[in-house]
Amino acid sequence: MGTTNNSISATAIRVEHVTRHYQMGATVVRAANDVNMRIRTGEFVALLGSSGSGKSTLLNLMAGLDRPTSGAIFAHDRNLAEMNSQELAQHRSHTIGIVFQAFNLLPRMTLEENVELPLRLAEVNRAERTARVREAVERVRLGTRLTHRPTELSGGEQQRAALARALVNRPTILLADEPTGNLDSATGDEIMLLLKEINENLGMTIVMVTHERPRAERFAHRMIVMKDGKVVSDEPKQS
């Protein structure tokens, strides 16, 4: 399946009639409600919407951290909804790189160790790890801070370290949940520039959640707006 798509317009992620419900006592919260979208390989997509509109929910479903209540999510034509937990872990390990608003570095590990972690989990050879870690860290321009712990880094540096960690196992899709949410605007722009660079130089597909429309307009190819668990608009960037 999916072989009809040529490489130029190949689909990275396809979301079909996805719902994610949370049962809260008697009421049902529809965090995602019949969502459909197709994200092409190499696209830089911004996911916009007000708080509680279901952006994070959708991103977590794409990441394979969560399962939809119904519907199908295809990542490179493989349906995540049909994967067992081990296969989902493989998906997170090999296909997805993820960064969070809260950086989520392990506080007792050095930058180098943090970045190496996905390689340990993916059982990459030790010999290869050092080179890959170095490459990823150079890409986010933290080459001189390898032995520093997260607390010894600024917020921007921490988010760059998290970005290096997301890139180190060479995923095809980068998911970012409000990566600039904890940063001032100048530092946020730095991160946005890095993401743009990664998207352009590595051809990596990026889906970024944000609620800052101007930023989305400046950096993303396409903006998808959500409201109450539904996609309300899906527009390519006006240039």
Added chain:
Amino acid sequence: MKARDLAELAGRNLREALLRNSLTTLGIGVGVASLVAMLSLGVGLQNLAQDRLARTGLFDAVFVTPKSAFAEMGQVSRAARDQIVTPLDEDARKRLAQLPNVVAVYPDIRFPTEIHYDGKPYATVVTGVAPYSRNDGTFDGMHGNFFSGADANEAILQIDLAKQLSDQPDSLIGKDVILRYAERRPLPASETSQSPNTGKPQTANGNPSPSNSEGEDSQDQGFSIVTKELTLRVVGIIETEPAGGFGAFGRGGLLIPLQAAETLRAAQSNDLRDLLRGTARRNTYESLTVRVNDPQRVKDVEDAVKKLDFGAFSLIDASRSLSLVFAVFDLFLGIFGSLALVVASLGIINTLVMAILERRREIGILKALGAGDRDVRRLFFVEAGAMGLLGGILGVAIGWLIGHAINFGTNVYLRGRQLPSISVTAVPWWMVALAIIFSILVSLAAGIYPAARAARLDPVEALRYE
């Protein structure tokens, strides 16, 4: 995740909550120590009991008689008996000695006699002691020394006899007692038939010539009883007479070297019987005791003896039933010892469950970065197993120390009572291995619930921004 990475991450996690994990590990250590101490006491007491049992000389011996010896008591005719019996003679003794697992073969020599000390006569029983007894522990704790040679004119006194001879029994050591015995002398008529070539080696050595070895080919009808005296030097005093075999239940007051006793067996009961029957089987033994190198082998030796066409009898291997008793004893000790380990395993569960609460976010991050449920589960198992391993090693060390303390205390007590020191605890290597493996298994079992819970943790929940 590969084993090495798993180990590294687990090690890192253990070091991060060092105090808590150390205390948990110490808890396991104490649990294992109590188990090891209990079991080492069980094993030590078992060893001690088995050792003591072996020293009684009852369980590593086969009692050999001529085949029809028991039937002889009944109505089997003498002619029939003489046909059936393979004589229990010197040749038989040699053949028995050559059987596998046999350490020594000796007759049970014991006869009533009269000794003179300080001019006064005392009635007692003389017992021959095999040289073999020197090292088997039966004479441990005696006062004085064992016989200086296999045929020395020396005696060891049983304490009751020694007390009759003197108010201070120990003062008897080095003194002489005179043994008065009856020697059978052939009448001059058959004197000519006496030939030295058939004499047993014991007849040399300047000891009194053995009554039974003489007159090999002569008729028995004529001999006289001659009273003789033998001076013996007292070399030792022993509390209780060690049993020399099945014929040894009677108490011997005067112990002399077996060879000397063989030479002296002037008034052995069978002589009297032979005398009455008028058909002495000279150079034959009424019974022989065969010593076996291992109580477990007694049955084999007994069968081998029967194949040689002798009657054989042994007590059932007491060590076997003793093992059963101790298996039950060890089981109970083990259960009590394990209780502490069970409590310690609750400590592991508690520590790991707390670790999950603390490391919620970390587990979420690991999962987001590609860790599977299996990786998380293994991580917790490795942490539990590592605490089990360290606790096990620590526990064995502590248990070993406790065992030594028990031994030390026991021996201080025994020394205070002038008793020889013993070892009441033992930590054999298999117990070390078993304790450590058990500790790891218990810890892993304790890790099952926390590991499963950690693996089940929902990463989205764990990573929700606070």
